[in-house]
Amino acid sequence: MEVQALLITFREVLEALLIVGIITSYLKRVNHTKYTKYVWLGAGLAVVASVAVALLFQVVFTGFAAMGSEIYLKISIMFISALLLTQMVFWMAEHSREMKKNVEGKMDRFITTGNVVGMVIHSFLVVLREGVETVFFFAAITGGNIGAAMQGWGAITGVVIAAFVSYIFFKGTMRVPLKTFFQVTGAFIILIAAGLLVQGISMLQDLNIIGSVMPHVYDLTWLLPEHPIDYDHYLRDHGVAPLLSGDVGVFLKALFGYSSMPSLEEVIAYVGYFVVIYLLITSRQSKTAKNEKQKNTNVEALQSETKHVI
Known part of the structure; x- marks a missing residue:
């Protein structure tokens, strides 16, 4: 559990800190540091809100436990978390390249209109999204005991490492590209997601909700x-x-x-999950290569037309 908590916390906190860091660095670069306090205000409020979400989630889970239905909530959380973890990895891979540009564009609009509330809300939502995802993932890996994950060494270490990586990145002393960090941690996150998927299926079979053609493959x-x-x-x-x-x-x-x-269904789900991931990755790479090729073709055509006009 602690290693899972470390990886998840590291990813979520690093993503939040990177976006907040991009915002504050941009404000400093355009000589509008007076707005920095509003960005950190939004981030701080999001942390408080995330803790409130964790407490609310724990209350809901306790209510399910009192009704004897907590096992069904656990299974649901596992499946949803597997989906969210997978989506998180692909989302970051797709948007990390344009993240800085998009964030700075929003800040330009807020500065131009003097929209302080917009800055607070933007940073609040960015950090809150990561906080809520962390709460949900902690519920999945601990079977609902979110407090245990939040207080363990894994979560604390993840926060410390994320803060350190973010610090050296914005200080310009980081030699390993963030892309490499996200690829490595993304691979482990995918493995965790596959494990949650299989555990959910195993629990359904233990409850006889779904059967098995072959209970033990090996x-x-x-x-x-x-x-x-x-x-x-x-x-x-x-x-x-x-x-x-x-x-x-x-x-x-x-x-x-x-x-x-493992049962046959667990093996099929585990292998099938990675087959789907492989197909998604190859499809994405093919699409990216096609877009780059089209972009280069358009540039060459424009250059050719320019030379012809001259």
């Missing part, structure tokens, strides 16, 4: 049990211990959705 308990209890049971039943500890299995299950005895 059994890797002899190599890596997914829980210390499975380790003990295997040792008791076979007289020999599995090669790896059940603690490792717990870690991998929490991080990537590892299962020592």
